[in-house]
Amino acid sequence: MTAKRVVAPYVLILPSFVLAALIVIWPVNELAQIASHSVNRFGQLRDFVGMANFRALLDDPNFIASLWRTGIWTLGVVGGAIICSVPVALVLNEDFYGRDLARVIVMLPWAVSLTMTAIVWRWALSGESGMLNSALIEFGIIDSNIQWLAEASTAFPMQILIGILVTIPFTVTIILGGLSSIPDDLYEAAALEGAGRWEQFRHITLPLIAPFLNIALVLNTIYVFNSFPIIWAMTQGGPANSTDILVTYLYKVGFRLGKLGEASAVSLVMFGILLIFTLIYVRLTTARGARA
Amino acid sequence: MNASKFRRSVVCWLVLSPVVVAAIFPFAVMLITALKPNTEVLTPTWWPSRTAWENFQTMWVATNFGNALRNSLYVSVLATLGSLIVSIPAAYALTRFDFRGREFYRQFLLVTQMLSPIVLVVGLFRLMVALGLIDSINAVTVVYAAFNIAFSVWMLQSYFATIPLDLEEAAWMEGAGRTKTLVKVFLPLAVPAMVVTAIFTFINAWNEFVIALTLLRSQDSYTLPIQIFSLVSGRYTVEWHHVMAATFAATIPVAIAFAWLQRYLVRGLALGAVK
Numbered sequence A: 001m002t003a004k005r006v007v008a009p010y011v012l013i014l015p016s017f018v019l020a021a022l023i024v025i026w027p028v029n030e031l032a033q034i035a036s037h038s039v040n041r042f043g044q045l046r047d048f049v050g051m052a053n054f055r056a057l058l059d060d061p062n063f064i065a066s067l068w069r070t071g072i073w074t075l076g077v078v079g080g081a082i083i084c085s086v087p088v089a090l091v092l093n094e095d096f097y098g099r100d101l102a103r104v105i106v107m108l109p110w111a112v113s114l115t116m117t118a119i120v121w122r123w124a125l126s127g128e129s130g131m132l133n134s135a136l137i138e139f140g141i142i143d144s145n146i147q148w149l150a151e152a153s154t155a156f157p158m159q160i161l162i163g164i165l166v167t168i169p170f171t172v173t174i175i176l177g178g179l180s181s182i183p184d185d186l187y188e189a190a191a192l193e194g195a196g197r198w199e200q201f202r203h204i205t206l207p208l209i210a211p212f213l214n215i216a217l218v219l220n221t222i223y224v225f226n227s228f229p230i231i232w233a234m235t236q237g238g239p240a241n242s243t244d245i246l247v248t249y250l251y252k253v254g255f256r257l258g259k260l261g262e263a264s265a266v267s268l269v270m271f272g273i274l275l276i277f278t279l280i281y282v283r284l285t286t287a288r289g290a291r292a
Numbered sequence B: 001m002n003a004s005k006f007r008r009s010v011v012c013w014l015v016l017s018p019v020v021v022a023a024i025f026p027f028a029v030m031l032i033t034a035l036k037p038n039t040e041v042l043t044p045t046w047w048p049s050r051t052a053w054e055n056f057q058t059m060w061v062a063t064n065f066g067n068a069l070r071n072s073l074y075v076s077v078l079a080t081l082g083s084l085i086v087s088i089p090a091a092y093a094l095t096r097f098d099f100r101g102r103e104f105y106r107q108f109l110l111v112t113q114m115l116s117p118i119v120l121v122v123g124l125f126r127l128m129v130a131l132g133l134i135d136s137i138n139a140v141t142v143v144y145a146a147f148n149i150a151f152s153v154w155m156l157q158s159y160f161a162t163i164p165l166d167l168e169e170a171a172w173m174e175g176a177g178r179t180k181t182l183v184k185v186f187l188p189l190a191v192p193a194m195v196v197t198a199i200f201t202f203i204n205a206w207n208e209f210v211i212a213l214t215l216l217r218s219q220d221s222y223t224l225p226i227q228i229f230s231l232v233s234g235r236y237t238v239e240w241h242h243v244m245a246a247t248f249a250a251t252i253p254v255a256i257a258f259a260w261l262q263r264y265l266v267r268g269l270a271l272g273a274v275k
Helices: A002-035 A052-058 A061-092 A099-111 A114-124 A131-138 A152-179 A184-192 A197-225 A229-234 A246-256 A260-291 B003-034 B054-062 B065-096 B102-114 B117-131 B137-147 B149-160 B165-173 B178-207 B210-215 B224-232 B240-274
Strands: A037-039 A045-048
Touching: A002 A037, A002 A260, A002 B065, A002 B102, A002 B117, A002 B137, A002 B149, A037 A260, A052 A061, A052 A260, A061 A099, A061 A152, A061 A197, A061 A246, A061 B003, A099 A152, A099 B003, A099 B240, A114 A131, A114 A152, A114 A229, A114 B003, A114 B178, A114 B224, A114 B240, A131 B003, A152 A197, A152 A229, A152 B003, A184 A197, A197 A260, A229 A246, A246 A260, A246 B117, A260 B102, A260 B117, B003 B054, B003 B240, B054 B065, B054 B240, B065 B102, B065 B137, B065 B149, B065 B178, B065 B224, B065 B240, B102 B149, B117 B137, B117 B210, B137 B149, B137 B210, B149 B178, B165 B178, B178 B240, B210 B224, B224 B240
Parallel strands: none
Antiparallel strands: A037 A045
16 A cells, blocks of 8 residues: 555656656757757757857847847836736726626637737738728827838837737736735725725735736746747748847747757757746745745 | 616726727727628728628638648647646646655646747757658647646646545545545546646647747648748738638637636636645
């Protein structure tokens, strides 16, 4: 009985461990191999070149620009999503007519594949026949068509806005989880003490949902940092690489230019950054566990 | 109808209105463009002069929709089953056993969750070239199943933890073995959790882009997102009414399933996130 009990959990987790490890650890090993060798476009390794692929990256102004843009992209989308999601979650936590419908609508962007969303927006933002321009003109907000995707100064902010829109559902979900854990009598007590709505929010709601906000922050940072389809399907990083972030840069270098060595080096750089995010997440969640 | 609740509802909807409009706008664009007659697609008016339902028929043939739909269904169903078959025992082990390496295993899953396919795509590509599996939808299926394990285990475990141990203990008292208890008592109670997890895994696989874009090379093996993407990328003229009809047809079934199930996701993620 006891021997069986000791072995059983390992037998139960083994298949999932093997499958996940095969798909994760093997490619990471491959990446390390490719990044440190010169390699042809079919992935055959030639000579060991050490850090040459990494050095080539640092010499590429597009890499540095993509790195910066990834920072703006991640900060803009994650920050924007959190700022929009807190009021949305607070409202959805209220009792009002049509709340179920409102929840479904707010969650909808999550259900659509990012590729499809990006393709629809690419069409909606088209300069001559796009429906956003015709709607804005009809409401008198603009008086001539804007070529949204023709240059980075309008395309990239639009991509960030779309990024925010599709990140809101997940963020709201996490915050709603936090709100549902706050007991109502806390608010009743505060109201008896004469605290207004804003004070209740600052001194009760915000501190109690803070751990959930932290988790949403870190998980969103990871997802958004990795997010490929919105930019790829709308502009493919163009015009002239001006909307590239690391993931689209990686894809272009690897599969358009066939430089698998440099692409692997980008992957490993991203891997390093992601590992830091992961450690932050583990710290946050275990700190919570210790307190609870 | 109570007056103060009515006033509150108006305020609530007003606050939500920007997000509501932005969320519905793409659906409106999709549907309206899909129903515009061929000749009006490029004119920047909102409403079509008549509803061109035939676009869906012509789209089906012109975009090779049926084939991509079949591929998407094949990949998503098998990936969901594969991921569930390995995740259910793992989630059970994490909920009902305390074993050495449990924390290590949880963190391993976390890392696989963090490393999105895009970061690994060059390595995966080379792995599949070495195995001769480029353009194989079975290979894509296995990769999808593997990448969904972390999510599935997380969701399943957060529900399994809410199933009271008392029932299983009662069954052991009656002399039922551990396996029998598992099959007769635990698994039936866990069915709703498995169904919900399966549907979300299915949606993930249905919507996945970068793996399919990299590993699938011929039109015959394209899944829906890649097929639709191929209609707009690198083309000089894009048949937008067909593209939007295809997008709409590929999106609506999933969106309805999602709308129906999103409250379970709220619960499952909230439970999982704080555990």
